[in-house]
Amino acid sequence: GAGVSQSPSNKVTEKGKDVELRCDPISGHTALYWYRQRLGQGLEFLIYFQGNSAPDKSGLPSDRFSAERTGESVSTLTIQRTQQEDSAVYLCASSLRQTIDTEAFFGQGTRLTVV
């Protein structure tokens, strides 16, 4: 598989439960992003991993949200004590963090529904 892969594709969870979303970036891509997209809305930045540098967590909406990345591979986004307003599509993207070619390739997203 040459593209960005996300799992699960869909997740329905009860309010208050924790969820974990997974992203497998394109091999060799050093940069990885998580975005949230509510229905009919834009791409809300959550977090940016850039190689071995400290991640940019400035977009995480609350301390219920956290993300980890192991080296330059898999990333997981964890939402604790989910709320209904967390319902959205969570998109992961990866890119080569070179000096100028920073095209981001998106995964298909995880549609999270909190009931």
Added chain:
Amino acid sequence: GENVEQHPSTLSVQEGDSAVIKCTYSDSASNYFPWYKQELGKRPQLIIDIRSNVGGKKDQRIAVTLNKTAKHFSLHITETQPEDSAVYFCAANAGGTSYGKLTFGQGTILTVHP
């Protein structure tokens, strides 16, 4: 950090007309400006990009222009077709400690009426 503003939020045109979407950015260190198209229920995909060392780029019916002095860039679609209907996002990369990070505009919903 970088701030990207995109206008208009919605755009409706007749088939065959041209469509123009404009974005402004705030980080003078930005040097890469991609445009993404997102069809309903699908992931965003790159359609064209421009780097700061050029003022414009064209690929068939789409073109982008960049004005670094004014910090704005635009997407131009000519001879629009119904299949151009989608949400379009502009983006700009960041300098500083989050070098390379892409910040997206709010999106433009383009509807092309047959």
